[in-house]
Amino acid sequence: MNDVFVTGYGIFTAHGFGTDALRDGVFAGEHAFGPVDRFDTTPFRGKHAAAFPGEAPGQLAALRRVSEAALEMAGAGSDKAGVFVGTQGDHLPVQRFWRDGETAGVDHSVPARLAELLAQELAQTGPRIAFVNACVASANAILHAARLIQRGKLDVAVCAGAYLVERESFANFDSGRAFAKDGRIRPFSGTRSGLLLGDGAAALVLESADRVRARGGEPLARVAGWGMASDAYHVCQPDPEGKGLTAAIEGALRRSGKAPSDIGYINAHGTGTKINDSTETVALHKVLGSAAPSIPISSTKSTTGHMLEGAGAVEAVISLLALRDGVLPPTAGYDVADPACDLDWIPNAPREQSVRTVLSVNAAFGGLNTAILLERP
Amino acid sequence: MTSVTRTGDAPPVPGFIESQFSPLVKAVVDECLEHHEVVGERTGVLLATTFGDSTTTDTASRRQLAGQVHNPLLFYQSVPTSILGYVTREHGITGPICCISVFGESQAAEMAQDMLAEGDIDRVLLVEVELAPTQRVAAAATGLAVQPPAEHTATATVVTA
Numbered sequence: 001m002n003d004v005f006v007t008g009y010g011i012f013t014a015h016g017f018g019t020d021a022l023r024d025g026v027f028a029g030e031h032a033f034g035p036v037d038r039f040d041t042t043p044f045r046g047k048h049a050a051a052f053p054g055e056a057p058g059q060l061a062a063l064r065r066v067s068e069a070a071l072e073m074a075g076a077g078s079d080k081a082g083v084f085v086g087t088q089g090d091h092l093p094v095q096r097f098w099r100d101g102e103t104a105g106v107d108h109s110v111p112a113r114l115a116e117l118l119a120q121e122l123a124q125t126g127p128r129i130a131f132v133n134a135c136v137a138s139a140n141a142i143l144h145a146a147r148l149i150q151r152g153k154l155d156v157a158v159c160a161g162a163y164l165v166e167r168e169s170f171a172n173f174d175s176g177r178a179f180a181k182d183g184r185i186r187p188f189s190g191t192r193s194g195l196l197l198g199d200g201a202a203a204l205v206l207e208s209a210d211r212v213r214a215r216g217g218e219p220l221a222r223v224a225g226w227g228m229a230s231d232a233y234h235v236c237q238p239d240p241e242g243k244g245l246t247a248a249i250e251g252a253l254r255r256s257g258k259a260p261s262d263i264g265y266i267n268a269h270g271t272g273t274k275i276n277d278s279t280e281t282v283a284l285h286k287v288l289g290s291a292a293p294s295i296p297i298s299s300t301k302s303t304t305g306h307m308l309e310g311a312g313a314v315e316a317v318i319s320l321l322a323l324r325d326g327v328l329p330p331t332a333g334y335d336v337a338d339p340a341c342d343l344d345w346i347p348n349a350p351r352e353q354s355v356r357t358v359l360s361v362n363a364a365f366g367g368l369n370t371a372i373l374l375e376r377p
Numbered sequence: 378m379t380s381v382t383r384t385g386d387a388p389p390v391p392g393f394i395e396s397q398f399s400p401l402v403k404a405v406v407d408e409c410l411e412h413h414e415v416v417g418e419r420t421g422v423l424l425a426t427t428f429g430d431s432t433t434t435d436t437a438s439r440r441q442l443a444g445q446v447h448n449p450l451l452f453y454q455s456v457p458t459s460i461l462g463y464v465t466r467e468h469g470i471t472g473p474i475c476c477i478s479v480f481g482e483s484q485a486a487e488m489a490q491d492m493l494a495e496g497d498i499d500r501v502l503l504v505e506v507e508l509a510p511t512q513r514v515a516a517a518a519t520g521l522a523v524q525p526p527a528e529h530t531a532t533a534t535v536v537t538a
Binding site: 177247 | 392418426428434435438439451452453459462463465468469470472473476477478479484488492497516518519520523
């Protein structure tokens with residue numbers, strides 16, 4: 001079995017492109033929410049999101065930019081990388097097709113095509129797959145690459161994901177009354193009232209340890225473990241006992257040979273909805289046991305918004321940076337404690353703390369759950 | 378290997394409207410598992426499609442352009458995981474659930490084997506579903522190697538190592 005290393009990453013959120021934007025925004029606890037000016041929000045109850053100012057780039061452009069940055073950082077020198085992308089397809093061409101009859105770029109609305117085009121633009125000839133399982137899609141992309149590399153089936157992979165705030169998804173979440181009422185996501189806080197959407201795209205380059213060593217590369221982190229499990233509970237609500245999330249984290253710990261007390265930081269799914277955050281707390285208590293209260297946990301969606309198919313990759317990069325920098329990003333907007341959410345949420349201010357192992361978890365409609373464990377190489 | 382294929386329309390599923398995507402998924406899964414016992418935690422699901430639930434996507438987009446109020450049911454079914462939450466509850470499946478968009482069946486079959494090779498599960502319920510094309514999908518598919526089928530089609534297969 002090969003070890004799996006992360007050797008490069010690229011990142012974009014509403015705070016901007018690159019690591020410095022992430023440090024200045026997410027790690028400083030600065031939120032990026034504001035009234036949406038990208039489209040007319042008059043028909044909707046919600047008005048806010050974390051959207052980068054101005055026109056949204058197309059998904060392919062955003063994915064290309066973060067993937068190129070990741071490959072450049074990795075210096076992997078591969079042209080046979082697998083390209084695994086979390087995306088639901090680009091909805092902007094769907095709107096243009098039905099509004100204007102425009103067919104240019106309408107193929108970007110097909111997720112498989114988006115993955116294929118990204119691979120072509122990156123000049124990579126390995127397998128390409130679009131993962132469309134909603135809010136765990138790009139986490140699933142990372143998991144899949146890790147499993148192939150560990151088994152020696154692949155040497156290098158670009159694992160990416162993207163969601164950019166657009167009208168279609170905004171209307172969906174608005175109709176489901178999912179949006180926070182006060183223009184902020186306040187995960188795990190007693191006053192939390194829902195989620196907000198956010199721009200997010202990220203890519204990570206995963207490589208086999210043998211390959212990294214052979215080329216004299218420098219790993220950023222080891223993908224120590226991963227797990228994936230489902231609730232078998234509901235179309236759109238998490239299991240109140242957190243069974244699926246518990247099983248996913250147990251799988252990641254088992255695969256890594258680590259104990260709960262080895263985890264130094266957890267990047268929670270933490271959507272800011274009443275039900276997600278309380279059930280996530282239940283799951284964390286269950287799987288971490290007596291170690292749970294002493295593990296710092298935050299939801300960085302409190303600064304970035306929920307990036308849907310991009311969330312897993314973006315939050316893996318944030319977790320990676322916490323590992324590298326020794327700074328844990330806070331849960332911004334945290335105000336009143338909720339007895340149902342009684343863990344250390346790193347409220348409002350970053351915490352300087354050196355950690356060796358970090359865990360990133362995500363969940364999606366249908367009861368899907370993922371857990372990715374990264375550790376210092 | 379147990380496999381079931383269905384074309385055309387499927388019986389309605391409460392809470393899922395307009396589109397045949399989710400009802401077809403449920404129909405083929407139910408039929409496939411009717412005589413096939415699964416151990417929930419040792420079973421994973423892989424849903425593979427190229428063009429996805431184009432009916433839901435395009436219906437929502439057209440309604441918005443027409444100034445109609447968005448239907449929350451279209452929200453829940455806008456992602457393929459929702460119907461999998463429904464069917465996994467009915468069949469007690471708690472293994473990993475993966476949904477992919479790829480060109481061609483062979484990639485999905487290979488991925489099912491990749492899921493099995495990890496050793497956490499010993500069965501993958503592979504569900505392949507494709508709808509007859511909407512106008513938008515017909516336009517998007519122009520020039521692509523894989524074309525959508527003329528009628529709605531879904532297949533469920535229990536894959537073992």
